[in-house]
Amino acid sequence: MENLNILTHLDYTLMIVAIGAALLGAVSGTLGTYAVLRRQSLLGDAISHAALPGIAIAFLLTGSKTPLILVLGAAVAGWLGTLLILSIVKLTRIKYDSALGIILSTFFGFGLVLHTLIQRTGNANQAGLDTFLFGQAATILESDVLTIGILGGIAIVIMLVFWKELKLLVFDEGFAASLGFPVRSLDILLTSLLVIAIVLGLQAVGAVLMSAMLVAPAVAARQWTDKLSVMMLFAAGFGALAGVSGTIISSSASRIPTGPTIVLCATVVVGFSIVLAPNRGLLWNSLRYQRNKRNLQVPTPLTGPQRTLEK
Amino acid sequence: MIQEHLDIQLIAIVTAVACALPGVFLVLRRMTLMSDAISHAILPGIVLAFFLTESLSSPLLILAAAGTGVLTVVFVELLQRTKLVKEDAAIGLTFPALFSIGVILISRFAGNVHLDMDAVLLGELAYVPLNRLDIFGYDVGPVSVYVMGTILLLNLTFILLFYKELKLATFDASLAATLGFAPTLIHYGLMTLVSVTTVGAFDAVGSILVVALIAGPPATAYLITNRLSLMLILSAVIGSVNAVAGYWLAYLFDVSIAGAIATMTLLVFGLIFLAVPNRGLIAIARRRARQKWEFAQTMLVIHLFNHEGLPEAEAESEVAHLHEHLRWDPAFAAQVVKYALNNRCVLQEETQLTLTERGRTVAQQALVQ
Numbered sequence: 058m059e060n061l062n063i064l065t066h067l068d069y070t071l072m073i074v075a076i077g078a079a080l081l082g083a084v085s086g087t088l089g090t091y092a093v094l095r096r097q098s099l100l101g102d103a104i105s106h107a108a109l110p111g112i113a114i115a116f117l118l119t120g121s122k123t124p125l126i127l128v129l130g131a132a133v134a135g136w137l138g139t140l141l142i143l144s145i146v147k148l149t150r151i152k153y154d155s156a157l158g159i160i161l162s163t164f165f166g167f168g169l170v171l172h173t174l175i176q177r178t179g180n181a182n183q184a185g186l187d188t189f190l191f192g193q194a195a196t197i198l199e200s201d202v203l204t205i206g207i208l209g210g211i212a213i214v215i216m217l218v219f220w221k222e223l224k225l226l227v228f229d230e231g232f233a234a235s236l237g238f239p240v241r242s243l244d245i246l247l248t249s250l251l252v253i254a255i256v257l258g259l260q261a262v263g264a265v266l267m268s269a270m271l272v273a274p275a276v277a278a279r280q281w282t283d284k285l286s287v288m289m290l291f292a293a294g295f296g297a298l299a300g301v302s303g304t305i306i307s308s309s310a311s312r313i314p315t316g317p318t319i320v321l322c323a324t325v326v327v328g329f330s331i332v333l334a335p336n337r338g339l340l341w342n343s344l345r346y347q348r349n350k351r352n353l354q355v356p357t358p359l360t361g362p363q364r365t366l367e368k
Numbered sequence: 369m370i371q372e373h374l375d376i377q378l379i380a381i382v383t384a385v386a387c388a389l390p391g392v393f394l395v396l397r398r399m400t401l402m403s404d405a406i407s408h409a410i411l412p413g414i415v416l417a418f419f420l421t422e423s424l425s426s427p428l429l430i431l432a433a434a435g436t437g438v439l440t441v442v443f444v445e446l447l448q449r450t451k452l453v454k455e456d457a458a459i460g461l462t463f464p465a466l467f468s469i470g471v472i473l474i475s476r477f478a479g480n481v482h483l484d485m486d487a488v489l490l491g492e493l494a495y496v497p498l499n500r501l502d503i504f505g506y507d508v509g510p511v512s513v514y515v516m517g518t519i520l521l522l523n524l525t526f527i528l529l530f531y532k533e534l535k536l537a538t539f540d541a542s543l544a545a546t547l548g549f550a551p552t553l554i555h556y557g558l559m560t561l562v563s564v565t566t567v568g569a570f571d572a573v574g575s576i577l578v579v580a581l582i583a584g585p586p587a588t589a590y591l592i593t594n595r596l597s598l599m600l601i602l603s604a605v606i607g608s609v610n611a612v613a614g615y616w617l618a619y620l621f622d623v624s625i626a627g628a629i630a631t632m633t634l635l636v637f638g639l640i641f642l643a644v645p646n647r648g649l650i651a652i653a654r655r656r657a658r659q660k661w662e663f664a665q666t667m668l669v670i671h672l673f674n675h676e677g678l679p680e681a682e683a684e685s686e687v688a689h690l691h692e693h694l695r696w697d698p699a700f701a702a703q704v705v706k707y708a709l710n711n712r713c714v715l716q717e718e719t720q721l722t723l724t725e726r727g728r729t730v731a732q733q734a735l736v737q
Contacts, residue, residue, distance in 0.1 A: 098460035099401050106576065148649065149641065150594070151395075155587045158400035159637060162580035166630020169577075173623040191471070265408060265576075269464035272457050280452060312475045317468030324465040331452055339450060 071308055077197035077205055078300030078319060081261045084209035086274030086296025088216070088254040090289050091247055093275040094227050099154070100139070102268035103161040104255050107138030109168025109189055109264070113175060124204060124260075131256040138164050139248055165264075192263035194304065194315035205257055212253045215246070223247060224285055261300070262316040273323035274299065280334035295330075299323035377615050379512045380629065383569050384607035386520035387581035389527055390561050392596070392603050395586040396538050401456075402441065403582045405463035406559070407566045407575035409440040411470030414567070419477070430567050437563020438556060440466060519568045523561055527600070530554060535596055573626040581607060584633035591640050591647065610636055664704040666734045667694060669713050672723045673731035685721045 092101055111134025112127045119126050138160045145156040172186060216223065225233040226243045234240045251271075258270050278291035303319030332339045394400050413436025417429045440462060447458040527534065537544040537551035544551045562582070569578045589602035613636075614629030621628075642649045671694055675684040684693060690701040705721065708714045713727030723731070 093454075093457050096454055096456050098454075098456040102401075102404070102460060145641070148652065149591055149647065151587050151590055152398050154398050155395045155400045155583055155590075158404060158579050158583035159587055159634070161404065162577055163584065163630045163634035163637070166577050166580055166624075166627040167634065169627030170618075170621075170623045170631050173627065174621060177622060265467060266464045268460040269468075272460040276453055276457050276461060310476075313472055314475050317471045320464050320468040321472070324461065324468075327461060331450065337452055339452075 068308075071304065073199055073202055074194060074197045074308075074315070075301050075304040077202040078194055078261055078304045078315070079297040080202065080205045080209055080300070081258050082270065082274065082296030082298070082300030082319070082323070083293040084205070084212065084296070085254045085258045085267075085270040086278070086292035086294075087213060087289050088250050089271030089296075090275040090278065090285075090292045091223065091227055092251055092271050093279070094285075097251075098268060098272045099157055100142070101251065101255055101271040103142065103157045104135040104138060104252055105259060105264040105267035106161045107164035108132070108135045108256060108259065109165050110134050110171055111137075111168075112189065113168055113171035116175065117171065124201065128204075128208075128256045131259065132252050134164065134168075135252045135255060136249070139252070188263070189259065190263045190265055191314065192259065192261045192266070192316040194261040194319065195307070197260065201260065205260075208253060209257055212250050216250055219243070219246065227285075262319055266316055266320045269320045269323060270296065270299075273320070273327050277323075277327045277330040280330040280337045295323070295326050299326060373615075373619075375510055375513075376625065377612055379510060379516060380611035380615055380625070381608045382513060382516045382520055383573065384581050384585070384611040384629070385604045386516055386523055386565055387569060387578060388585040388603040388607035389520075389523045389600060390558060390565060391582035391584075392586040392589070392600050393534060393538055393558055394562065395583060395590060396596075396599075400579070400583045401459055402444070402559070403562050403566065404576075404579045405444070405459045406437040406440055406563050407578045409463040409466035410434075410436045410563060410567060411467050411575075412436065412473060413439075415470050415473045419473075430564060433567035434560050434563040436466075437566065438560055441556070441559045516568050519565050523565065526557065526561055530557070534558070538596075573629065577626045577630050580630040580633050584630075584637060585610065588633075588637045588640050591637075591644050606636060661704070661707050664696075664700075665708045665711065665713060666730060668704055668708055668721075669723060669727045669731040670734055672714065672721060673728060673735075676723060676728075682720065687716065687719050687721060 089098075089101065092098055108131035111130035111132070113130075114134070115126050115130025116122060118130075142153075142156045142160050145151050145159070146153050151159075169186075222233070222238055222243055223246070225236075225238065226240065226247065230240060233243070254271065255267055258267050262270055274292040274294075274296035275288070277295045278288045281291055282288050299319050299322040303322040304315055306322070307313040307315040307318040330338070333341075335341050391400075391403070394403055410433040413432040414429055417432030421428050444455075444458045444462050447453045447462065448455055453461070533544065533549045533551075533554050536547070536549060537554045541551045544554075565582075566575065566578050569581065573581060585603040585607035586599065588606050589599045592602060593599055610632045611629055614632040615625055617623075617632060618625040618628035640648070645651055668690070671690075672685060675681045683689065687701075687705060690696060690705070691698045694701065696704065705714070705716065708727070709716060711726075712724055713730055714721045715724055716722075
């Protein structure tokens with residue numbers, strides 16, 4: 058009975074935040090599945106940091122702080138960063154991780170310069186920068202939930218329309234190319250979906266923790282299945298679970314920031330999955346190892362005679 | 369005023385060089401993002417050390433950070449060893465989790481104490497020179513110079529002492545292991561240095577921009593050379609240039625110094641990217657253009673050579689008919705003829721082209737190949 062009481066007395070703002078976080082978790086979990094499968098987990102980290110100058114430039118150009126405009130600026134900057142990373146890897150002998158590191162930090166630095174330029178004091182505006190770095194999950198409004206729902210929904214629908222092509226791209230790019238699929242365009246599409254998921258998720262958990270929201274649900278989901286569709290459903294579920302539980306836990310005590318709590322919940326889910334999942338999980342494998350060890354005990358002169366005696 | 373400028377630039381240069389040196393090895397070993405991960409993940413270590421010592425300038429902080437840094441590396445590798453999580457995903461999981469713990473600890477238990485999140489992440493170089501070191505009552509300079517200077521010496525000593533081992537372990541780890549060089553020890557030694565350097569650099573540039581100092585100059589140097597010794601020296605020089613140029617950029621526009629240094633890093637990288645002889649973008653574009661004309665010229669001389677001495681030679685050698693026979697755009701055909709004329713591969717008499725001796729040689733060589 059007490060549980061029901063808690064449900065009926067849910068705070069409205071808490072519910073909005075929880076729904077927003079759940080949606081964000083679901084979208085980033087779903088689209089992050091592609092990133093994890095393509096070993097692009099840290100690309101998400103780079104894109105989320107590289108988005109900062111985009112937000113500043115969007116504000117400088119339009120003078121407006123409407124979330125949609127800033128999100129657009131973030132997406133453009135994130136996209137530009139990705140293009141540069143790929144060019145660096147293609148045209149020089151610098152490897153992927155170094156390219157990520159360079160773009161991530163220098164774009165962010167440039168964003169910082171623009172930010173302090175806007176403030177004209179040489180010090181970053183604490184509030185704006187804090188929001189970018191850590192998200193503002195606790196202040197998600199109904200309008201934000203609507204934006205997240207619509208944009209995220211569009212991204213998911215696009216993904217579903219191109220389901221087969223994207224699946225082929227992720228698992229066997231060479232085969233896809235040989236079949237005549239426009240591999241580069243599909244790649245661009247996939248990266249764009251990733252950028253959308255990231256700029257949406259920036260609001261909840263911020264740039265520093267964004268990579269976890271992409272990676273954790275997908276990694277957890279991977280432990281439970283080998284099928285892409287099932288993995289994505291699990292990832293969406295785990296992402297939503299992390300979002301909701303993070304919100305509720307952080308609101309239950311004072312001075313616990315929401316973003317990091319969501320990330321920790323997602324990490325806990327990963328931990329559980331790694332240990333407990335059937336077939337792949339550590340516990341399962343350990344038990345199986347023990348079982349095999351027992352079954353494979355070869356009768357030796359020491360154990361043999363005992364058995365015949367027992368018979 | 370001048371002293372202020374000098375102080376900040378000195379700190380910036382020392383920090384940049386201290387970061388660039390281990391950064392060379394990180395870039396070569398494809399572990400650049402581990403430095404990003406370490407710089408975020410040492411936060412809980414610092415916070416816990418702060419709780420224990422109640423002070424922000426205790427050397428225990430650096431030790432705790434170094435320890436947490438190594439722990440992060442160990443954790444990431446443990447995750448990878450389960451074979452259930454790939455390398456990049458392991459990093460992408462570990463450091464946000466650790467960082468989140470740090471942030472929650474700060475918010476919950478240190479909320480009314482000055483452990484500024486922004487200072488940790490972004491640094492603020494402008495205030496650093498204000499914290500000065502007093503020895504026997506003499507002001508010998510900013511504390512940071514001595515801290516970062518010590519770290520720089522540490523890095524330099526490590527690299528000089530273990531130069532051969534580092535070089536071998538970086539480029540051929542298995543051979544290093546076979547020869548008994550203990551690449552694992554070298555690896556963890558390097559990671560410890562990176563953690564210590566990162567914490568030292570917090571004051572100046574914070575944890576996100578440390579990556580710019582660690583990855584930027586070495587990557588820029590890598591564009592120019594692949595000799596380790598040269599790469600180390602170049603990285604130090606480029607890092608210093610970025611630091612000074614960034615400082616003056618920040619001074620001119622009144623913006624964040626660390627951000628300006630990172631921006632300069634990108635600009636310098638971009639410049640070298642374009643301009644490096646042979647490997648830069650400009651060199652590549654010019655080479656492609658030259659190859660295109662050379663190929664077209666070869667096609668022209670082969671075409672003339674094939675029809676030389678044959679009855680249809682006259683028709684085939686008409687300038688105006690080239691675009692028919694070789695399927696070239698008339699404008700393009702005219703340009704190819706001009707190119708071939710300049711290279712003395714053909715002679716033009718009114719509308720007829722004839723091969724020179726040189727052109728014949730070119731055609732023959734191309735056909736043989």
